Amino acid sequence: MTERAKPPAHAAIVAPKGIGVFICSCGGAISRKLDVQRLRGMAAADPNVRDVLCTDRCCEEPAMGKIKLSLMAGDIDRLIVVGCSVRAAPERFVQMAESAGICPDLVTFTNLLDLCAGHPKAEAQPNAERMLRTAIKRSAMLQVTPRIDVDGSGTVLVIGNGPSAITASRCLLDEGLSVIVVNPAQRLEESDHQSVIPLEGGALEQMAKAVGDRFQVHDSAEVLSIRGHLGNYAIIWVKGGESWKEKVGGVIVALDVVESENPLLSRFPGAITQEEFETKLKALEKLPRNIVMVALGEDERAERSPMSTHDAVHHSMHAKGLAPSSMITVISREINAFGQCEVGYRKAQEMGVRFIRSGSVPNYVDGGLVVKDIHSGFDIRVPADLIVVDNYAECFGTRSVAKALHIPLTSDGNLARTNPKSRPVATHLPGIFLCGSASELNLGAGPTMSAKAAASRLASLLRSRITVGGNVAEVDQERCSSCLTCVRTCPYHAPSIGKEGKAEIDIGLCQGCGMCAAACPSKAIQVYSYRDDQIVTEIATALEEDEQ
Amino acid sequence: MRGVLIIGSGTAGTSAAISLADRGVPCTIVERSPRLGGLASGLACKGRVQCVNCDVCMSTERVPRLFRSGLIRIITSSEVSTIERDRGMYRVGVVPCRSIDPMSCNDCGDCSVVCPPKAIEVLPGKKGSWRVMTSSCPFPIEECASCVDVCSQDAIRTGQAACELMVDAIIVAVGNEAFDAKMDHRLGYGLVNGVITGLDAESEVNQNGSLDRICGGRPPKSVAFIQCVGSRGRPGSEQCSKVCCKYSMKLAQSLRAWDPNLEITFFMMDWRRYAAEDSIVAWGLSDPHLTLLRSRPAEIVSGSDGRPSVRYALATDDTVAEKGFDLVILSIGLMPSASGREIAGSLGVRQSPQGYFMSEGNPGRMTDAKGLFFCGSCAGPKDIEECVMDGSIIAAKASTYLESLK
Numbered sequence: 001m002t003e004r005a006k007p008p009a010h011a012a013i014v015a016p017k018g019i020g021v022f023i024c025s026c027g028g029a030i031s032r033k034l035d036v037q038r039l040r041g042m043a044a045a046d047p048n049v050r051d052v053l054c055t056d057r058c059c060e061e062p063a064m065g066k067i068k069l070s071l072m073a074g075d076i077d078r079l080i081v082v083g084c085s086v087r088a089a090p091e092r093f094v095q096m097a098e099s100a101g102i103c104p105d106l107v108t109f110t111n112l113l114d115l116c117a118g119h120p121k122a123e124a125q126p127n128a129e130r131m132l133r134t135a136i137k138r139s140a141m142l143q144v145t146p147r148i149d150v151d152g153s154g155t156v157l158v159i160g161n162g163p164s165a166i167t168a169s170r171c172l173l174d175e176g177l178s179v180i181v182v183n184p185a186q187r188l189e190e191s192d193h194q195s196v197i198p199l200e201g202g203a204l205e206q207m208a209k210a211v212g213d214r215f216q217v218h219d220s221a222e223v224l225s226i227r228g229h230l231g232n233y234a235i236i237w238v239k240g241g242e243s244w245k246e247k248v249g250g251v252i253v254a255l256d257v258v259e260s261e262n263p264l265l266s267r268f269p270g271a272i273t274q275e276e277f278e279t280k281l282k283a284l285e286k287l288p289r290n291i292v293m294v295a296l297g298e299d300e301r302a303e304r305s306p307m308s309t310h311d312a313v314h315h316s317m318h319a320k321g322l323a324p325s326s327m328i329t330v331i332s333r334e335i336n337a338f339g340q341c342e343v344g345y346r347k348a349q350e351m352g353v354r355f356i357r358s359g360s361v362p363n364y365v366d367g368g369l370v371v372k373d374i375h376s377g378f379d380i381r382v383p384a385d386l387i388v389v390d391n392y393a394e395c396f397g398t399r400s401v402a403k404a405l406h407i408p409l410t411s412d413g414n415l416a417r418t419n420p421k422s423r424p425v426a427t428h429l430p431g432i433f434l435c436g437s438a439s440e441l442n443l444g445a446g447p448t449m450s451a452k453a454a455a456s457r458l459a460s461l462l463r464s465r466i467t468v469g470g471n472v473a474e475v476d477q478e479r480c481s482s483c484l485t486c487v488r489t490c491p492y493h494a495p496s497i498g499k500e501g502k503a504e505i506d507i508g509l510c511q512g513c514g515m516c517a518a519a520c521p522s523k524a525i526q527v528y529s530y531r532d533d534q535i536v537t538e539i540a541t542a543l544e545e546d547e548q
Numbered sequence: 549m550r551g552v553l554i555i556g557s558g559t560a561g562t563s564a565a566i567s568l569a570d571r572g573v574p575c576t577i578v579e580r581s582p583r584l585g586g587l588a589s590g591l592a593c594k595g596r597v598q599c600v601n602c603d604v605c606m607s608t609e610r611v612p613r614l615f616r617s618g619l620i621r622i623i624t625s626s627e628v629s630t631i632e633r634d635r636g637m638y639r640v641g642v643v644p645c646r647s648i649d650p651m652s653c654n655d656c657g658d659c660s661v662v663c664p665p666k667a668i669e670v671l672p673g674k675k676g677s678w679r680v681m682t683s684s685c686p687f688p689i690e691e692c693a694s695c696v697d698v699c700s701q702d703a704i705r706t707g708q709a710a711c712e713l714m715v716d717a718i719i720v721a722v723g724n725e726a727f728d729a730k731m732d733h734r735l736g737y738g739l740v741n742g743v744i745t746g747l748d749a750e751s752e753v754n755q756n757g758s759l760d761r762i763c764g765g766r767p768p769k770s771v772a773f774i775q776c777v778g779s780r781g782r783p784g785s786e787q788c789s790k791v792c793c794k795y796s797m798k799l800a801q802s803l804r805a806w807d808p809n810l811e812i813t814f815f816m817m818d819w820r821r822y823a824a825e826d827s828i829v830a831w832g833l834s835d836p837h838l839t840l841l842r843s844r845p846a847e848i849v850s851g852s853d854g855r856p857s858v859r860y861a862l863a864t865d866d867t868v869a870e871k872g873f874d875l876v877i878l879s880i881g882l883m884p885s886a887s888g889r890e891i892a893g894s895l896g897v898r899q900s901p902q903g904y905f906m907s908e909g910n911p912g913r914m915t916d917a918k919g920l921f922f923c924g925s926c927a928g929p930k931d932i933e934e935c936v937m938d939g940s941i942i943a944a945k946a947s948t949y950l951e952s953l954k
Binding site: 175335340376425 | 567570571572605612615616779780786787788790818819820842862863864900902928929933934936937938940941943944948
């Protein structure tokens with residue numbers, strides 16, 4: 001099991017020295033709807049509030065400087081920013097507060113801008129007053145949350161079967177980390193014909209030789225479970241009936257696509273795959289006169305797996321160059337020629353390759369294909385001496401990885417990312433990244449690129465200071481009756497029974513969800529910043545009669 | 549360590565800077581425009597009902613992170629003038645470009661009238677509209693100061709003072725420019741009322757929440773999307789811009805969320821999408837009020853009712869059809885940026901015939917021994933996701949390079 005991240009000694013709730021309240025008019029967006037001076041008067045009346053400042057555009061430099069000065073001058077140890085909803089601003093305030101010597105845990109935000117946008121004027125003012133009153137009460141009861149630095153392991157687990165796993169490992173090794181590859185397949189596929197930059201043969205062995213112990217590959221193995229947090233994950237994996245344990249800093253899931261046979265291969269007599277056709281091209285074999293490439297499929301797998309017209313474009317161009325007299329036809333619904341590939345597509349057309357668009361799979365009728373053209377709606381007969389079909393690309397093994405690593409699956413059966421746009425390779429678990437085709441079917445340069453990005457993100461996380469903690473749960477040892485309710489309830493396996501026979505929370509694992517606190521029959525568990533007394537006071541304040 | 553210079557603060561540049569700062573490498577961002585965030589910062593969130601992964605939260609989420617780290621220095625409204633190799637490092641001259649201070653600008657429009665290259669455009673802002681200097685102003689301040697002279701508010705800034713930086717490595721992330729739809733006269737952009745570009749539509753939605761203002765205050769009843777404007781042929785880029793199919797379909801989906809009966813017509817060549825957009829394709833094919841026409845329109849003219857009218861031909865018959873729409877949206881593509889060419893010139897590196905930075909054998913590196921890197925869409929059209937990944941990949945490479953110097 002992982003080393004437990006122990007919380008520091010109980011952080012006592014100290015009486016606030018003083019609260020600073022800063023009310024922003026947000027260029028009129030707030031002050032037009034609300035009586036800011038009334039809010040100011042209300043805040044100033046609270047005994048805990050030391051300073052109230054009304055400014056315009058709090059998030060910009062002049063106002064920010066003014067707030068900082070007032071924070072440093074007064075006897076203030078906590079801060080309430082009353083203003084905007086922009087996700088951007090909080091970070092700047094927290095940073096400013098930190099530089100003025102205020103703990104980030106003691107900074108609270110009250111979002112009046114959304115209130116102003118969503119409510120008529122008459123409702124907005126009493127609501128704003130209620131929100132501010134609650135915020136002041138809440139701020140007075142905040143406490144510094146436990147945070148501790150942990151030493152991260154310099155080993156990374158890569159789960160993968162192909163080029164993206166190799167690329168990720170190579171990048172991690174370059175960054176000075178150690179890599180364990182757990183490969184669910186029988187051997188690591190060094191290159192696949194769909195990746196734009198294939199590895200040269202034998203690259204894997206060379207790589208292993210160069211770094212020695214730092215690189216291990218375990219084929220036909222599977223990860224069973226994982227526990228822990230960034231920098232300190234304990235993994236259990238099995239190989240040939242034997243189970244192994246290892247401590248790693250982070251995990252990269254680098255599953256690649258595997259080709260599975262397109263049923264059209266057996267439907268069309270003498271049909272071959274694009275891969276086989278490429279071999280023919282490389283061997284400079286004599287090509288037949290009429291070649292037809294079909295980049296279509298007819299079951300639901302064809303919908304999911306993007307048929308690689310990229311291959312068809314390049315192979316047809318190549319073949320036409322080798323045998324200019326041959327008649328080459330590509331049948332596909334769309335020609336996916338992104339970026340530079342468009343230039344190749346144009347060149348192929350200029351060389352005389354025919355592209356026919358069809359929504360349905362063509363029929364084989366004595367020595368030729370009959371295809372329905374979607375432009376004209378006509379049936380076109382294409383003579384075919386050789387038919388080339390693209391195989392399906394599918395990614396297997398996401399389900400078992402999802403189970404072992406506790407990563408949710410999307411409706412398509414892929415591993416889910418937190419935010420595909422701003423964190424394209426990250427999962428909701430810090431230190432666990434996805435690349436290759438683990439999160440979506442990725443062809444072309446995609447797998448290599450995402451592998452490098454995942455390796456880069458993880459390496460920079462492991463190299464910087466790793467801090468765990470925050471708003472976590474805490475057990476009152478006096479009250480704990482060791483009933484194991486919390487141990488059974490927690491989805492993150494954070495509580496366990498310690499040496500004294502009482503429950504303890506691993507603050508590295510705790511996500512602050514509060515399930516244990518709600519379930520504990522002895523009321524022995526509280527969550528930092530969301531303690532019962534805090535919540536009760538907040539509710540009571542919010543429900544107080546409005547002062548007239 | 550003197551750190552890294554990043555030219556451009558678009559998605560890739562921002563991502564590279566954040567990743568470098570995460571690794572403890574100091575960096576400086578030089579951005580030509582007064583705003584950070586690049587092309588993506590002008591786009592609108594298209595997730596009306598639920599997130600459609602349209603990328604736009606990117607600029608609101610990433611740009612502020614630049615300020616959080618103490619290691620990132622930001623120089624806006626400035627451009628790189630000279631790059632010289634000096635004892636294993638780079639001596640970089642940064643000169644201010646002109647910009648307009650939005651706080652002082654009262655939108656009187658005097659500067660737009662006097663500007664010889666017409667390099668001032670109007671941007672709608674929260675306080676009312678304001679004017680911005682586009683990057684097309686070619687004159688140094690000594691040669692042309694007409695805007696400065698005419699401004700009654702003293703709002704024209706000549707940027708921060710010129711400065712010189714010493715850096716160990718340079719990351720070029722100048723990105724792409726949107727195709728100027730005026731270059732394709734047939735499509736009537738700027739001539740016919742109701743013809744706008746995808747970028748216009750996005751910024752209009754961003755600022756005003758709907759497209760009603762463009763259609764004379766009424767919500768549009770019929771909208772046409774013209775695909776591949778400025779991509780896949782002249783005028784414009786010969787390449788496929790990769791992003792237009794995606795953004796226009798997502799925009800259409802977002803318009804549909806407003807009006808379930810809106811007639812949407814796509815004029816397209818190929819429907820190009822990544823695997824992840826399958827659900828959107830399925831939506832496009834199943835929507836009863838959405839028509840996909842495989843045709844490249846010949847021209848767009850002003851119809852007798854004042855609405856834009858699209859002339860096109862279909863493969864199925866020989867006649868020329870003409871159809872009026874309330875709104876025509878041109879899905880403009882990406883073009884290599886002009887500043888990329890200048891920088892390639894001053895660094896002495898080759899570009900592809902299309903004007904993109906080329907990697908010679910080693911992806912992302914022009915000449916890796918010298919600490920010159922490039923990332924993002926200046927190496928070919930990329931979507932936001934790819935730019936984010938590319939930025940962090942190059943950051944890793946650059947920091948490995950800096951370590952090798954020690």
